[in-house]
Amino acid sequence: MIKASVQPNDGLIVVRNIVKSFGRLLVLDNVSLAVEEGKTTVIIGPSGCGKTVLMKHMISLVRPNEGEVYFKGERIDELNERQLARIRVEYGFLFQMGALFDSLSVYENIIFPIQQHHKITDWKAIDELVKQKLAMVGMDGFQMQFPSNLSGGQQKRVALARAIAMDPNVIMYDEPTTGLDPIRSDVINELILKLKRELKVTSIVVTHDMKSAYKIADRIVMLHEGKIIADGDADHIRNHPHPVVEQFIEGKIGEADLAALRHGGTKFQTQYAKDDFK
Amino acid sequence: MIHSIGVKTIDGVANLGRFAIFATRAHVVSLKSCFSPKSYSLIWAQMNIIGVHSVPVVMVTGAFVGMILALQAYGQLASMGLEEHLGVLINIAVVKELGPVLAAVMLAGRVGGALTAELGTMNVTEQIAAVESMGTDPVRYLVTPRLVACLLLTPVLIVFADLLGIAGGYFVSVIQFGINSRAYIDFSAQGVELWDLGTGIVKGFFFGGAIAMISCYKGFTCKEGAQGVGQACTEAFVGSFMTILGLNYVFAVVAKAIYSTFWPVQSLL
Ligand SMILES: Nc1ncnc2c1ncn2[C@@H]1O[C@H](COP(=O)(O)OP(=O)(O)OP(=O)(O)O)[C@@H](O)[C@H]1O
Ligand SMILES: [Mg+2]
Numbered sequence: 001m002i003k004a005s006v007q008p009n010d011g012l013i014v015v016r017n018i019v020k021s022f023g024r025l026l027v028l029d030n031v032s033l034a035v036e037e038g039k040t041t042v043i044i045g046p047s048g049c050g051k052t053v054l055m056k057h058m059i060s061l062v063r064p065n066e067g068e069v070y071f072k073g074e075r076i077d078e079l080n081e082r083q084l085a086r087i088r089v090e091y092g093f094l095f096q097m098g099a100l101f102d103s104l105s106v107y108e109n110i111i112f113p114i115q116q117h118h119k120i121t122d123w124k125a126i127d128e129l130v131k132q133k134l135a136m137v138g139m140d141g142f143q144m145q146f147p148s149n150l151s152g153g154q155q156k157r158v159a160l161a162r163a164i165a166m167d168p169n170v171i172m173y174d175e176p177t178t179g180l181d182p183i184r185s186d187v188i189n190e191l192i193l194k195l196k197r198e199l200k201v202t203s204i205v206v207t208h209d210m211k212s213a214y215k216i217a218d219r220i221v222m223l224h225e226g227k228i229i230a231d232g233d234a235d236h237i238r239n240h241p242h243p244v245v246e247q248f249i250e251g252k253i254g255e256a257d258l259a260a261l262r263h264g265g266t267k268f269q270t271q272y273a274k275d276d277f278k
Numbered sequence: 279m280i281h282s283i284g285v286k287t288i289d290g291v292a293n294l295g296r297f298a299i300f301a302t303r304a305h306v307v308s309l310k311s312c313f314s315p316k317s318y319s320l321i322w323a324q325m326n327i328i329g330v331h332s333v334p335v336v337m338v339t340g341a342f343v344g345m346i347l348a349l350q351a352y353g354q355l356a357s358m359g360l361e362e363h364l365g366v367l368i369n370i371a372v373v374k375e376l377g378p379v380l381a382a383v384m385l386a387g388r389v390g391g392a393l394t395a396e397l398g399t400m401n402v403t404e405q406i407a408a409v410e411s412m413g414t415d416p417v418r419y420l421v422t423p424r425l426v427a428c429l430l431l432t433p434v435l436i437v438f439a440d441l442l443g444i445a446g447g448y449f450v451s452v453i454q455f456g457i458n459s460r461a462y463i464d465f466s467a468q469g470v471e472l473w474d475l476g477t478g479i480v481k482g483f484f485f486g487g488a489i490a491m492i493s494c495y496k497g498f499t500c501k502e503g504a505q506g507v508g509q510a511c512t513e514a515f516v517g518s519f520m521t522i523l524g525l526n527y528v529f530a531v532v533a534k535a536i537y538s539t540f541w542p543v544q545s546l547l
Contacts, residue, residue, distance in 0.1 A: 056407075
């Protein structure tokens with residue numbers, strides 16, 4: 001078993017020996033991780049391994065059964081809602097499904113976090129800000145739409161605009177590029193890089209998209225069956241000796257999964273010959 | 279068998295405890311936000327949805343209660359020559375019991391169902407977590423406006439139900455059965471006391487609180503998926519309905535005790 005020892009001040013956000021289970025399902029089993037300030041940490045791992053749960057611990061949306069979570073050296077997993085508000089305003093959190101408020105328009109969604117913490121007097125400036133944030137994700141002009149009228153990828157991008165509306169110091173992206181076309185994905189990658197470069201933002205990114213991970217990551221952490229099994233920069237992960245890691249990053253199917261599929265042939269017909277496209 | 283009964287009991291008690299914590303917190307937060315102008319616009323919006331839009335159904339309910347009481351009771355009283363006392367019977371029944379309870383049940387269906395479905399959907403699509411992640415207390419943002427609106431407006435809606443119940447009874451008695459209007463009103467005025475009307479309206483406060491708390495709690499603890507939301511709505515309605523009936527009984531007992539303590543002379547008469 002890999003056991004890392006971290007101290008509360010080892011990073012901007014530190015999770016220490018956390019154990020989390022839902023009923024009988026053990027999701028995180030003694031995970032420790034210190035997230036360095038101003039860097040981009042990417043968390044990878046198979047579906048359902050607890051990446052989202054780990055990320056939610058870092059903003060105290062989920063509380064651990066055991067272990068501690070620290071933000072700037074201060075323990076946050078025991079704070080109540082009101083005390084957490086002070087800390088959460090420094091975060092931007094992009095939910096896996098967007099989690100836009102469907103009773104509010106795109107515009108209202110984006111000003112929501114601002115409205116909650118400031119009294120808005122200068123609406124011109126706010127209009128400008130919303131326009132700018134939406135433009136960053138390529139969604140300017142959709143201000144008056146409602147989330148239910150947007151496609152999944154569009155909702156995701158509006159949600160990202162909302163997450164960065166308050167210019168947070170820490171941004172957590174839960175699968176920012178899932179559901180986007182390859183070009184949009186790369187726009188998001190560039191956005192993450194830009195925010196790090198220009199505003200020194202600390203980013204934590206959960207993703208399945210290895211291309212994106214290699215591009216944006218300062219550090220990649222792999223979670224598997226509730227434990228961290230790999231940790232290092234892109235090159236380290238690319239050449240990792242662990243078979244599970246290797247299999248995951250190359251997207252190779254395992255023997256057991258293959259066996260389950262080995263029924264029936266995969267012959268198919270096409271309507272076109274190769275030469276038709278010449 | 280015994281094991282499963284035990285597990286169910288413990289679950290039930292734990293759930294009740296969580297509900298109590300939730301309800302206490304909601305009330306404390308609501309009380310606080312009554313003094314912060316920032317939440318007024320949210321409360322106002324909910325009052326519109328919960329209160330104003332419920333007026334028609336509650337009025338229709340009240341009117342039919344009054345009318346049906348008149349229709350059914352007339353025969354009995356007329357056979358004893360007491361038809362002019364019909365007003366007392368109808369109005370006491372409407373103002374004291376049927377108006378408040380039926381209005382509350384209508385609200386549990388109309389408002390409670392919508393509340394649970396809305397909050398439940400927000401819960402399963404992580405919108406509640408999103409509110410939280412932006413440093414806003416979801417209880418303050420989502421529960422408080424709904425609770426305050428229910429608390430303040432259920433009594434008002436009961437007044438509407440009472441009003442229409444009284445009017446409905448009057449129309450059927452006086453116009454359909456030809457009872458002397460003057461006598462009907464005089465007997466009613468003698469028979470119905472301010473106490474009856476008052477207790478009926480005060481009950482609304484408790485019913486409103488119960489509806490809001492149960493519906494919001496069910497929404498907040500809703501299980502995943504469409505089925506989870508559906509189940510939460512059903513549980514919220516059944517829970518609110520039972521609680522309304524239970525509270526109503528408790529309230530009647532308490533009100534009787536208070537009444538006979540403070541109006542001993544009248545109750546002897
Ligand atoms: N609130 C919850 N209640 C019960 N179980 C939960 C809850 N949240 C997560 N789980 C369980 O925890 C496990 C890990 O979930 P998580 O969402 O972290 O996975 P993930 O790694 O983000 O997967 P994906 O890549 O598919 O998003 C899952 O098996 C899930 O069923
Ligand atoms: Mg996830």
